[in-house]
Amino acid sequence: MSDFYQTGVITTLHRLGKPSLERIEGELLHFSRTRPVALVLPALYSEFEGPAMPKIVEELSKVKYLCEIVLVLDKASDKEFQKVREFMAPIPGDVKIIHNDGRRVMEIYDTFKRNGLSVGERGKGRSAWLAYGYVIANGKCDVIALHDCDIVNYSREMLARLCYPVANPNLDYVFCKGFYSRVTNKMHGRVTRLLVTPLIRSLQSLGGEHRFLKFIDSFRYPLAGEFAMSTDMARVNRIPWDWGLEVGSLAEVYRNYSPRRICQVDIADTYEHKHQVLSSEDPEKGLMKMTIDICKSIFRTLASEGIVFSDGFFKSLSVAYLRLAEDTIMKYEADAAINGLEFDRHEEAKAVESFARAIAMAAETFMKNPMGTPLIPNWNRVTSAIPGILDMLKKAVDEDNR
Amino acid sequence: MQDFLTLVLEPFREVFAGFKRFAPNMLAMLTILIGGLVFARIVRALLRKALTALSFDAWSDRMGFTVMMRKGDLWTKPAEAVVRVVFWFLVIFTIMIGLSALKVHAVNTLVAQFFLYLPRVLSAVLILVIGYVAAGFLSRTVLIALVNNGYHYAKVLAEAVRLLLIVLILAMALEQLQVAPNIVVAAFSIIFGGIVIALAIAFGAGGIEAARRIIEKGAAEKSEGKDDIQHL
Numbered sequence: 001m002s003d004f005y006q007t008g009v010i011t012t013l014h015r016l017g018k019p020s021l022e023r024i025e026g027e028l029l030h031f032s033r034t035r036p037v038a039l040v041l042p043a044l045y046s047e048f049e050g051p052a053m054p055k056i057v058e059e060l061s062k063v064k065y066l067c068e069i070v071l072v073l074d075k076a077s078d079k080e081f082q083k084v085r086e087f088m089a090p091i092p093g094d095v096k097i098i099h100n101d102g103r104r105v106m107e108i109y110d111t112f113k114r115n116g117l118s119v120g121e122r123g124k125g126r127s128a129w130l131a132y133g134y135v136i137a138n139g140k141c142d143v144i145a146l147h148d149c150d151i152v153n154y155s156r157e158m159l160a161r162l163c164y165p166v167a168n169p170n171l172d173y174v175f176c177k178g179f180y181s182r183v184t185n186k187m188h189g190r191v192t193r194l195l196v197t198p199l200i201r202s203l204q205s206l207g208g209e210h211r212f213l214k215f216i217d218s219f220r221y222p223l224a225g226e227f228a229m230s231t232d233m234a235r236v237n238r239i240p241w242d243w244g245l246e247v248g249s250l251a252e253v254y255r256n257y258s259p260r261r262i263c264q265v266d267i268a269d270t271y272e273h274k275h276q277v278l279s280s281e282d283p284e285k286g287l288m289k290m291t292i293d294i295c296k297s298i299f300r301t302l303a304s305e306g307i308v309f310s311d312g313f314f315k316s317l318s319v320a321y322l323r324l325a326e327d328t329i330m331k332y333e334a335d336a337a338i339n340g341l342e343f344d345r346h347e348e349a350k351a352v353e354s355f356a357r358a359i360a361m362a363a364e365t366f367m368k369n370p371m372g373t374p375l376i377p378n379w380n381r382v383t384s385a386i387p388g389i390l391d392m393l394k395k396a397v398d399e400d401n402r
Numbered sequence: 403m404q405d406f407l408t409l410v411l412e413p414f415r416e417v418f419a420g421f422k423r424f425a426p427n428m429l430a431m432l433t434i435l436i437g438g439l440v441f442a443r444i445v446r447a448l449l450r451k452a453l454t455a456l457s458f459d460a461w462s463d464r465m466g467f468t469v470m471m472r473k474g475d476l477w478t479k480p481a482e483a484v485v486r487v488v489f490w491f492l493v494i495f496t497i498m499i500g501l502s503a504l505k506v507h508a509v510n511t512l513v514a515q516f517f518l519y520l521p522r523v524l525s526a527v528l529i530l531v532i533g534y535v536a537a538g539f540l541s542r543t544v545l546i547a548l549v550n551n552g553y554h555y556a557k558v559l560a561e562a563v564r565l566l567l568i569v570l571i572l573a574m575a576l577e578q579l580q581v582a583p584n585i586v587v588a589a590f591s592i593i594f595g596g597i598v599i600a601l602a603i604a605f606g607a608g609g610i611e612a613a614r615r616i617i618e619k620g621a622a623e624k625s626e627g628k629d630d631i632q633h634l
Contacts, residue, residue, distance in 0.1 A: 107477045111468065114460050388469030395472050 008218025011263035024160045028065040031167040036067035038141035042127040043149035045076035059156040067141045068094040072127035104396035120241025132234035137390035145228040150273040158267040166228040178226035178267040186342040195355045202320040238375040243290040244297030251301040295362030314363040325352040430503040438496025446489040453481035526575040533571030
C-alpha cells in the first residue's frame with residue numbers, strides 16, 4: 001500500500017486499502033456500454049515462446065469489458081502468424097491480430113511510404129501506431145489501453161486499474177499512465193531512476209522552472225509502457241518510433257491536453273519483465289541506445305518550447321547531471337538497505353557514467369540536427385494525405401484474420 | 403499394284419500439299435506471336451517506368467482507386483495492376499491477330515467477334531473509372547454540405563448516395579458489356595424505382611403534418627392580407 005501524496009501537476013491514483021477486482025471490473029463492464037475499451041498489445045513472435053504470454057492470455061480470457069483486442073505481431077512468418085491465432089483463440093470476443101510481416105500489411109506500409117509519410121522503422125512505436133489506426137478504422141471503441149507482452153507477473157487487475165480512470169465518464173481523464181515499482185531481490189528500472197529523473201531535475205536547476213519539465217517530473221514512472229487514452233487522443237498525437245516512445249508520447253500529451261485531464265495510476269505492487277543490457281561501449285544497442293533516444297526526445301521537446309541550447313549549456317548539464325545522479329545513487333542505496341534488497345553501488349555508478357556519456361552523445365547529435373528526432377505523423381494527417389487508408393487498413397487486417 | 407500405291411500415297415500427298423499451303427500461315431502466326439510478345443514486354447517495361455515516374459500509385463491512393471482494389475482483396479500496387487492488364491491485353495491481342503493469320507474460317511469468326519466486342523469492354527472500363535471518381539466526389543460533396551447544415555445522418559446519407567451511384571454505374575457498365583442486358587435494366591429499374599417510391603412514401607407520410615401547417619399558414623396569411631392592406 002502506498003501513501004496518498006499527490007505528485008506534481010497531474011493526478012496520482014494510489015492503491016489504497018485492498019480494492020476489489022470484482023467491483024472495478026463490474027463498473028468497467030457498466031462503463032464499457034458508453035465508453036467501449038480496446039486493448040492494444042504490441043508483441044514479437046518470440047514473446048509467445050516465453051513465459052509471459054500464456055499467463056497474459058489466461059488472464060485476458062477472463063476479462064469481459066473489453067470491446068476488442070488488437071495484437072500487433074512483429075517478426076513472424078505466415079506459419080507463426082497462424083500459430084499465434086491459435087494461441088489467442090481461448091480469449092472470447094473480438095481479437096484481431098495485425099500481421100506486420102504479412103503481404104497485405106506490408107502493402108499498407110508501402111502506401112505510407114509512397115505518399116511521403118515516414119512511419120519509421122520496425123518497433124513498438126510503429127506497431128502501436130498502426131494498431132491505433134485499426135481501432136480508429138473500426139470505430140467501435142472510445143478508449144484504448146496498451147501494455148507490453150513480456151510482463152511475467154501479469155494480472156488482469158493491472159488492466160482494470162489502467163482502464164478505469166479513462167473509461168469512467170465521471171472522472172473525465174483522457175490519458176492515464178501506469179506506475180509500479182520494479183523490484184525483485186534488487187531494484188531495476190535504472191533508466192528511470194538514474195537517468196530520466198536526475199536529468200529532468202538537472203535541466204530544471206540549470207534552466208529554471210519549466211512547465212514541460214514539471215509535467216514529466218510529475219510522473220512516478222515516466223518510462224512505463226502501460227497506459228490508457230481516449231481514441232480521440234490517438235488521432236491527434238504523433239508517436240516517436242524509436243526508444244523515445246514513452247517520453248515523446250508524454251510530450252505530445254502535454255502539448256495537446258491540459259494536465260488536469262492526465263493521471264497516473266498504481267497498477268501493481270511489483271512489475272517484472274525482461275531487462276535490457278547496458279552495452280555501455282556500443283551506443284547503437286541496449287540501454288545506451290535507449291538513453292540517447294530518450295535524451296534527444298527531451299531536448300527536442302524543450303527546444304520546441306523555446307529553450308535555447310548551446311555547447312556551454314550541455315557542458316554544465318553533464319556536470320549537474322553527474323552530481324545529481326550520484327546523490328540519487330546514495331538515496332537508493334539507503335532505500336535498498338532498509339528494505340533488505342541487494343544493491344551494487346559500483347554497477348549503479350557505472351550505469352550513471354554510461355548515461356552521462358549518452359547525454360553528451362545525444363547533445364552532440366541534437367546540435368548537429370535538431371529536427372532529427374523521428375515522429376510518426378498523427379492519424380488525422382495520414383487520413384488527409386490518403387483518404388481511404390483506414391478502409392484499406394481495416395480490410396487488410398480483417399482479411400488476414402478471416 | 404500401281405493403283406494401290408497411288409491410293410496409299412494420295413492422302414500423304416494431299417496432307418503435304420495442305421501443309422505447304424498452311425505452313426506460311428503458321429509461320430506468320432508464330433512470327434506475329436513472338437513479335438507481339440516482345441512488343442508487349444517492351445511496353446510493359448516502358449509503362450512501368452512511366453507510371454513510376456508519374457507517381458501513379460500515390461495518385462491512385464488519393465483518387466480512391468487503391469481503396470477500390472483493396473476492397474476487392476487485390477493487394478498489388480495500382481501501377482503494377484495497370485501494367486499487368488495492359489500486358490495481358492497486348493498478349494491476347496497478339497494471339498487474336500496471330501490466330502487470324504492462320505486463315506481458318508472458325509477462328510476468323512471468333513477473332514472478328516473479339517474485335518467487335520473490344521470497344522464495349524473499353525467503354526465499360528471507362529464508365530467504371532469515371533463513375534467511381536464521380537461517385538466519390540458527389541458523396542464527399544453531400545457529406546460536406548450536410549455536415550455544414552448540421553444533419554446528424556450526414557455520413558449515412560453520403561454513403562447512400564455513393565452506393566446508389568455505384569449501383570447505377572455497375573448497371574451501365576454491365577449494359578455496355580451486353581451481359582444479360584434485359585435483366586440488368588429490369589433489376590436496376592426495380593431497385594432504383596423501389597428506392598424512389600420508398601423515399602416518396604416516407605417523405606409523403608412523414609410530411610403530412612408539415613404540409614398541413616405550411617398550407618394553413620399560407621391560407622391564414624392570405625386572408626389576413628386581404629383585411630389589412632388595400633392596393634389601389
